[in-house]
Amino acid sequence: MACASEKEKYQQWLAQINQVCGRFAARPLPGEFIGELETSYARSLKLSTVTTAGVNLFRSREEIKLGNDAWFYTVFQLEGSAIVEQNDRQSVLEAGDITLIDASRPCSIYWPERSRQISLLLPRQIVEQQCRFQAIRCAHPLSRQLPTVQLSFRLLKESMENGDLSDRESEAALEAMVCLLRPAFQEQETAPRKERQFRNVLALIDEHLQSPALRPEWIAAESGMSVRSLYRMFADKGLVVAQYIKNRRLDLCAQALRATGDEEKLAGIGYSWGFADHSHFSTAFKQRFGVSPGEYRRRYR
Structure with missing residues (x-):
């Protein structure tokens, strides 16, 4: 990233991420940098499509203090792969997989090669109501082979393509998404x-x-x-x-x-x-x- 214009592109991309997705920091990885960000708002559905390579995006305690932690990020991997870390867990997301990231805790995402994914903001209150404060597995990959994952991708796609959704309908879509994925995200252990x-x-x-x-x-x-x-x-x-x-x-x-x-x-x-x-x-x-x-x-x- 020696070229001045490439450094400028990198800084602009990070500034966009901070504006749309919340406060993050970043560090370059070896190889060519790619950084593109598309945003989409369908009432309560707040989405960002990230196409990137050669960068590590992360949130430390410092970024969390300066930003909004009232969200979970639901990551839909579209192309390529990504490495996601949170709560001492590291996972590799392949195309078609889904994972959940808690905005209130430190996390890290690595894109060594070209990758494309959608990040959907889930309000914390919806997740808490659905999961009733049970432990949630973050940075845990849900395989594209799971029927609930396939249904979630379909629901997301149809919601994005429907520009006439009302506030009520878009919020219902969010709740349906959480309901679909809840069994896979909750920790599978006997409650003490x-x-x-x-x-x-x-x-x-x-x-x-x-x-x-x-x-x-x-x-x-x-x-x-x-x-x-x-x-x-x-x-x-x-x-x-x-x-x-x-x-x-x-x-x-x-x-x-x-x-x-x-x-x-x-x-x-x-x-x-x-x-x-x-x-x-x-x-x-x-x-x-x-x-x-x-x-x-x-x-x-």
């Missing part, structure tokens, strides 16, 4: 007692989300543990009990907003999921989804 207990607590919360009595003290008593143990259980997952309950309620409010018309009052939807104060509901909703409940419903109408 603490993990089973945590899942039971999540099920209890879901069962009583509409109840105003749903508080940490009540949950702890119903689960046969101390409040301190409950807090520690959630802290071990990087969660706060009250915040989890609020976010879960907001997610179900969003689901209701997508399914109802203008005749359903916004305050009534918030109240039905435990938000007694409409102003508090509206503020919390905007913090989570970036728009007010009314605007959110208009977008999905």
